Amino acid sequence: MWVSSQPNTEAKSIVKIDVLIYNSRNHMSVISAKKITRVYGKKESAFKALDNINLDIKQGESIAIIGKSGSGKSTLMHLLALLDTPTSGSLFINDQDSGKLSKKELDNLRNQSFGFVFQQFFLNSNNSVLENVILPLKIAGMDRKDRTKRGLEALRSVDLADKAKNKASDLSGGQKQRVCIARALINNPSIIFADEPTGNLDSQTGNKIENLLFKLNKEQGITLIIVTHDDELAKRCSRQINLKDGKVINRGKK
Amino acid sequence: MKLIDILQTANSNMFRSRLRTFLTIIAIFIGAFTLTLTNGIGAGVASYIDEQLGNIGAKDMLIIQPKNSNPFGESTSTPQKYEEGQSVTNTGGISMTLLNQNDLDKIRSTPGIVSADFDISVAPNYISGPNSDKFKFTASSYYDGVNISLKAGSIPNNHTDEKQILLTSDFPTVLGFESPEKAIGQNVSVGIKTPTGEQKVVYAKVVGVQEKTLMSMGGLQLNSPLISELHTLQTEGLPADATNKQPIITARFDQSLNDKQLEQLKKTLNEKGYNAITIEDQIGIIKQVIDAVIAVLNFFAGIALLAASFGIVNTLLMAVQERTKEIGLMKAMGMSSRKVFLLFSTEAMLLGFWGSLIGSLAGVTVGLVANKVATDTFLKDLVGFELTSFPLLSIFVIMFIIMMIAFLAGTLPARRASKKDPIEALRYE
Known part of the structure; x- marks a missing residue:
């Protein structure tokens, strides 16, 4: 079991996270939310974006968070991805209470175990495709040689190895999103968070991206947490979490 | 990262x-x-x-003038009281109080002062070399311990009977020497007039030629035997009381004095009625x-x-x-x-x-x-x-x-x- 009061050098926390992943694979619960509530604003103007959510996500699941805009689905994803902290309740990542982690441990956890795919891609158009893909490894402080090698591997897995040296702005929408997936993959994450991954793409290209994500889910056992409006995409997931006014209204299984 | x-x-x-x-x-x-x-x-x-x-002067040298006097002459902004026995010289509208033997004794007896002498000023008429052309020049005393950038020869020696002169780099050729090097060891003649108007000639040996620098604009440097000889001629026949007066006394202080002690020495001299500055102060x-x-x-x-x-x-x-x-x-x-x-x-x-x-x-x-x-x-x-x-x-x-x-x-x-x-x-x- 991981004790958070251990010295938190970077090297050690990587080891810790490996232990976490190992533990989690035993327990099979990768994220567990206990009565999480998120309130924006104070007193009279207070607004409950999420109300008393309980959730348990197992390793290898694919989860769709659905709901109308303003239902709190983005807020939920941000909380699960440790980009935000709940007003009350607690969130366990690999059986570890996230509220007890230091800022640095949270940063490391996101860097080592999470991958992010966004609707708007967020690629740096001045940089090469490869430079964009290896950003998480650069943040992690990996050597140039190693990160280039892993970057090319990740691009190969999304069939874009030949575009490595191109500028990110030269790519089509679908290619851009594949670069984003390669970027999300590069750190061998246990979870990929995807916020409307097909929202900016035509249905055919969107389909290809979906196939890619589910392939990773099946072949590598990466847990998928997808926020989407798209019912088709939601149905392909193993579980849907339907939110309305900050509450879970059904918990359908496929 | x-x-x-x-x-x-x-x-x-x-x-x-x-x-x-x-x-x-x-x-x-x-x-x-x-x-x-x-x-x-x-x-x-x-x-x-x-x-x-x-280049200009040794670091242990003090230039001493009567109080209320500065290198540019007496201040005329406020009338100064005349003290009995004081002598004053007036050159081109700048008047300076003169120092006499009594002042010299007082300065010599001040603790910290190693030696003190009048800064004798001589005004020779001309210098002349092998080609017999006569040139005007300014003469100044050579002080021991002065660093000089030499072009040829060596620095003058004050502790000899030989009369020596140090030329600046533009003199050897006009005087008729082939090169600065050729001038070394040769004699030049220095002309000076006695108070009665009689033209006298003194021979001096060229010991060195110095580079022209900002500070060497003072003129040619003469060793003390040459200066005394010229001074003797210049004041020939004058009563001793008239010759033993100079506007400036140069003194050497004990080199082991630290900055604080030097300040104290200047203060002591100041209390005795003298204004003493080092070369560094002047350059400062x-x-x-x-x-x-x-x-x-x-x-x-x-x-x-x-x-x-x-x-x-x-x-x-x-x-x-x-x-x-x-x-x-x-x-x-x-x-x-x-x-x-x-x-x-x-x-x-x-x-x-x-x-x-x-x-x-x-x-x-x-x-x-x-x-x-x-x-x-x-x-x-x-x-x-x-x-x-x-x-x-x-x-x-x-x-x-x-x-x-x-x-x-x-x-x-x-x-x-x-x-x-x-x-x-x-x-x-």
């Missing part, structure tokens, strides 16, 4: 908006350029003055003027840098705004706030680095060209004079200071970047 990656990322970020970066760097460039140039001139002049300090006045000019120029450079630092703040605030989403993404991917801060403050320092590097290089180039022009033209006669001097260390110091200013300017935008909430930043339109 590793430091090298931060450096590279910041450097490439800096060139994303080339025109904006260029304009920001120009402001820093102006500051760096001015600082480099003014400090270069300051260092050049200071090193020359330091060198000349040895010139130095102070130059230092003041440099200080003013540095002040302007400082203002340029202050303006430049606002340019840096402005540029980086825009960059932070433009890269909001990128910052959000990097933070979502686990980049710490500290590293985000470092990334932007590094960019600020790089702006300072490039601006100061280019500015210093331009400053050095302009300085060296100006120096070449100056030493080839109006400073030609002053051998060894460098208008500008650029020690590498001082350039590094200037660059370091500018980078620190840039860093400080960068802290505001960098702090703003580091405080960005990744969720808000990713949502930013």
